Amino acid sequence: MRCAIIGYGNVGKASHILLSQKAQYIKQAYGVEIRVVAVADIMGSAIHEKGLKPEDLIPYAEKHGTVALSDYGLKGFIGPELLQKVKPDLVIEVTPTNIVNGEPGLSYIMTAIDIGAHVVTTNKGPFALKYREIMDKAKKQGVLVKLTGAVGGATRVLKYAEKCLAGEDIEDVRGILNGTTNYILTRMEEGISFEEALREAQRMGIAEADPTYDVEGIDAACKIAILANALLNENVTVHDISREGISKITKEDVAEALKSGETIKLIASAKELSVKPARIPVNHPLNVKGTLNAITFQTKNARELTIVGPGAGRFETASTVISDVIDIIESLRRGLSEQG
């Protein structure tokens, strides 16, 4: 299976390393040889039909800031043209999230589908804006698009629902989908103000210099829009999600909730199409601390099931890329090419 990795940052590099580590296992277990024949970052690409190895490419990428200056590098050769030339079987799309127009991920994904390549991505932007359009196009073309790492990181909520809740009626999916805000709220429970907790999160590298995307609930809104589309058969975008962030919550609010045996969490709900702070009992399964994510499936027969785990991290997220790749290989072996 010839792969192209588009985006060679945290998740791109970690995915390349894990793919290389798991190549032997995948060959033995599934009889499929994985070969990374192209890698791209914003400045260019590297293309090598015999396969690019992470131990060769990453030092170049780290030294020069691009793969384009490596032995097989092509400066400036990126974008849909790259995929059209290389024609990989699988595109691993891990470029930055953009929720204004989904680019550059959207064009890469659409081009991959056009050329008949399967797609694995961790980029929520294109799906928070054009979920149905992408999935309908993939179905028409008979290719698979897997985006496990885009929602809840390593928790794999999409895959859990697809594999373990098949045939179940999912009535709601609700929970904590943003680790940064959960970290801030956790620290506020320990007695510091919103501003202090935010500065601390920025120092630790878990909040951006402009924290709006996290603290105003935009990131969680993107993810809940995707879950609503994928699991509740909605046809919504991030703009359909009603949203309130945590920037108006004070440490006094948090302390007062604690006195009543409750905690304040930023809760997203796929049924309500909302993201807002809510008080939940301290012994509730969604009361997780720090940067953890926690998602509860409310189902008709299995009732409530909660998954807890890391919502981010480069290897944590790259591990979802590997499981999506294996998922695609298994589907192809079974001769299925329809979206699950």
Ligand SMILES: NC(=O)c1ccc[n+]([C@@H]2O[C@H](COP(=O)([O-])OP(=O)(O)OC[C@H]3O[C@@H](n4cnc5c(N)ncnc54)[C@H](OP(=O)(O)O)[C@@H]3O)[C@@H](O)[C@H]2O)c1
């Ligand atoms: N990191 C996590 O823990 C995590 C968790 C869940 C989901 N995600 C999602 O996964 C995706 C990747 O995250 P990341 O942390 O790896 O981001 P990152 O470190 O910023 O890497 C993004 C990569 O994409 C490249 N890029 C930008 N524009 C491009 C273009 N037009 N063509 C080709 N490559 C381009 C960047 O190149 P330059 O470096 O040269 O600009 C960089 O190599 C994002 O959508 C993110 O939201 C990340």
